[in-house]
Amino acid sequence: MTELRSQSDNTPAKILEAAYSLFSTQGYAGTSMRQIAKQSGFALGSIYNHFASKEDIFVAIIHERHPLVQLFPWFAKIEATTMDEFARIGASGMVKELETNPEFLNLLLIEMIEFKGKHAGSLLSKVQPDIVALSAKFNNFGKQIKPISPVLLIRVFVGTLISYFFTEMLLSDYINPEIKSNSLDTFIDVFLNGIKNDSNFRYTEGK
Amino acid sequence: MTELRSQSDNTPAKILEAAYSLFSTQGYAGTSMRQIAKQSGFALGSIYNHFASKEDIFVAIIHERHPLVQLFPWFAKIEATTMDEFARIGASGMVKELETNPEFLNLLLIEMIEFKGKHAGSLLSKVQPDIVALSAKFNNFGKQIKPISPVLLIRVFVGTLISYFFTEMLLSDYINPEIKSNSLDTFIDVFLNGIKNDSNFRYTEGK
DNA sequence: CCTACCGATCGGTAGG
DNA sequence: CCTACCGATCGGTAGG
Incomplete structure (x- = not known):
């Protein structure tokens, strides 16, 4: 069951990858959700289907990176x-x-x-x-x-x-x-x- | 001549002091000009009589601190x-x-x-x-x-x-x-x- | 030195 | 997953 993952499961990973790159070069306050949306290739509103807030994204990132x-x-x-x-x-x-x-x-x-x-x-x-x-x-x-x-x-x-x-x-x-x-x-x-x-x-x- | 300084010459120093405190605890992007104005005790517009921009304030601060x-x-x-x-x-x-x-x-x-x-x-x-x-x-x-x-x-x-x-x-x-x-x-x-x-x-x- | 304002952008959401 | 929007706040300025 857990092995079966559709392609759309990549969405959070793509968001995190884009956010990681932006946070680590511009800082947290210096990075906007719109920049994260653009770089990850999704619309701004879509991001909130996967993460509750900007800080939520940051927390997810530091826990893995x-x-x-x-x-x-x-x-x-x-x-x-x-x-x-x-x-x-x-x-x-x-x-x-x-x-x-x-x-x-x-x-x-x-x-x-x-x-x-x-x-x-x-x-x-x-x-x-x-x-x-x-x-x-x-x-x-x-x-x-x-x-x-x-x-x-x-x-x-x-x-x-x-x-x-x-x-x-x-x-x-x-x-x-x-x-x-x-x-x-x-x-x-x-x-x-x-x-x-x-x-x-x-x-x-x-x- | 240069020894004679009116009290109002303290204004830049007060602005820098407030900005230093805010920058060093909140970061640069995390600090707003309105916060600097409030903490220094001046109106937002007044700050621009002494510094051209937010970055100008930051540069002045690092050169002395x-x-x-x-x-x-x-x-x-x-x-x-x-x-x-x-x-x-x-x-x-x-x-x-x-x-x-x-x-x-x-x-x-x-x-x-x-x-x-x-x-x-x-x-x-x-x-x-x-x-x-x-x-x-x-x-x-x-x-x-x-x-x-x-x-x-x-x-x-x-x-x-x-x-x-x-x-x-x-x-x-x-x-x-x-x-x-x-x-x-x-x-x-x-x-x-x-x-x-x-x-x-x-x-x-x-x- | 302050008040009142500018356009731009912010984080976040409704509704589909 | 996207479009269109919310109120709030941003850096900065005009005008006095």
């Missing part, structure tokens, strides 16, 4: 035996994603600013199993890593990627390319070196 | 003899700023999304002297630090602060406070440890 929702399941599936390996695979995967879709992170920024992050809790709950799996994986990497709680470690890792792409956006088409080249490697190197266990570190060896 | 414009001159003035000292002073100063004004970073995000970063170049030019001064300072910190170009080092440092506050916003009022406490210290520790010179690092010792 918000960076948190996309990244954590993917991170959790990475097969790596060391933090070094994990970080480099994770970083290069995110690079590939952003080459395909440079607006990938915008949904997160837009939700944060225009909705004051009010959906963050529900999105984080959604990926909590993946966060748990990721924590377990990090724990297995063992004593090569400083005694930082796994959740905080995830936060610093994700923060490293965010800070790279963020400053990349900030500098894009302004700073000369030489400075930009290979800088992701530097970000990752600093992260890996920074969490490496060594005698000089001032954290005590608890837990 | 964009995080880049605020932070770089301040960073350049920090008196520190080691990177460790610099990073901790810089981080605690930014914490204080964000406690006073939690929306401090929003202007950067809004410009990035709603204007696609089109003012970034002009803002970076404005603070270029401070970037140069900061680079010189970092060079003086000498061989305790890995051979990373000063500009890239600034980028990683700023990125570290951004990644902390960014993930802080993302997690705010969701994650339990224990995980959040002292996490800025961890971010800074990872950064400092990450850029520390040691024999294991894979960069070659050029310039």
Whole structure:
């Protein structure tokens, strides 16, 4: 039964695709329902047969395309035996994603600013199993890593990627390319070196 | 002559103050000229005696309040003899700023999304002297630090602060406070440890 | 500096 | 699924 789907079931998907593209390049308030109608190929009134409101469309989009929702399941599936390996695979995967879709992170920024992050809790709950799996994986990497709680470690890792792409956006088409080249490697190197266990570190060896 | 200013010269400042508050909490497209008029205490028509357009107001605001414009001159003035000292002073100063004004970073995000970063170049030019001064300072910190170009080092440092506050916003009022406490210290520790010179690092010792 | 207005566009709906 | 419409609000201006 559920496998049988008529072509018209594509309508919501088409609407979401058009809305995603518009929201992520123009923001939420900067996008009108008429633009969504035009880009999806339907009349304005038709959209309201599938979604109750403009915000309803946005909510549907972030639940399937918000960076948190996309990244954590993917991170959790990475097969790596060391933090070094994990970080480099994770970083290069995110690079590939952003080459395909440079607006990938915008949904997160837009939700944060225009909705004051009010959906963050529900999105984080959604990926909590993946966060748990990721924590377990990090724990297995063992004593090569400083005694930082796994959740905080995830936060610093994700923060490293965010800070790279963020400053990349900030500098894009302004700073000369030489400075930009290979800088992701530097970000990752600093992260890996920074969490490496060594005698000089001032954290005590608890837990 | 220029010292003599009547009270009415406060009008533009009042308009900018109201607009800053509204833009940074609601975004650019999400804020109307009528809201700016109301919050500044002037009639809608009066605003156009001081600013040609809504975008004109936004441009004036970012030129005096964009995080880049605020932070770089301040960073350049920090008196520190080691990177460790610099990073901790810089981080605690930014914490204080964000406690006073939690929306401090929003202007950067809004410009990035709603204007696609089109003012970034002009803002970076404005603070270029401070970037140069900061680079010189970092060079003086000498061989305790890995051979990373000063500009890239600034980028990683700023990125570290951004990644902390960014993930802080993302997690705010969701994650339990224990995980959040002292996490800025961890971010800074990872950064400092990450850029520390040691024999294991894979960069070659050029310039 | 304000009142009153402009045409355009907004999110959303009725009715078929 | 579309046409035609609703009241509200938009950025901006004329005229005083």
